[in-house]
Amino acid sequence: MDDCIFCKIARHEIPAQVVYEDDDLLAFRDLKPAAPVHVLIIPKKHISMLTHMTEEDGALIGKVMLTAKNLAASLDVADSGFRVVVNQGAQAGQSVFHIHFHLLGGRAMSWPPG
Numbered sequence: 604m605d606d607c608i609f610c611k612i613a614r615h616e617i618p619a620q621v622v623y624e625d626d627d628l629l630a631f632r633d634l635k636p637a638a639p640v641h642v643l644i645i646p647k648k649h650i651s652m653l654t655h656m657t658e659e660d661g662a663l664i665g666k667v668m669l670t671a672k673n674l675a676a677s678l679d680v681a682d683s684g685f686r687v688v689v690n691q692g693a694q695a696g697q698s699v700f701h702i703h704f705h706l707l708g709g710r711a712m713s714w715p716p717g
Contacts, residue, residue, distance in 0.1 A: 609701035613647045622678070627663060628670055630706075639709030640678050640685070644670055651700040653691045671706050680708030688716070 611617045612631065619631035622642055633641040646663050650656055656664065668687070675681040685708030690697040 607701050609645050609699055610649050623674055638707040640680050642706040644704040650702045652702055667704050674706055686712050
């Protein structure tokens with residue numbers, strides 16, 4: 604998608620504090636962090652939201668979760684605890700319609716979150 608901000612970040616057209624990148628995924632620090640560790644993990648493939656995923660996207664989203672686990676370890680929040688959040692739709696708080704996963708850690712989290 605030419606006008607998608609996360610696609611532009613994935614293509615390195617917009618700068619970001621990248622903490623991880625491979626052929627399929629990009630992870631970068633959130634501009635407005637909600638925790639000491641707040642990283643967004645995005646697939647480079649444009650998928651606007653969870654409900655637009657296809658069966659073929661399953662392995663890609665599984666890779667997101669493994670990347671979240673590995674990033675949590677490298678960012679020193681794996682042992683203390685972390686949260687992975689995805690917002691589905693505007694009412695749930697999704698503001699960028701390119702599927703993205705928030706990795707949050709470094710502080711105590713409360714429940715319910717919203």
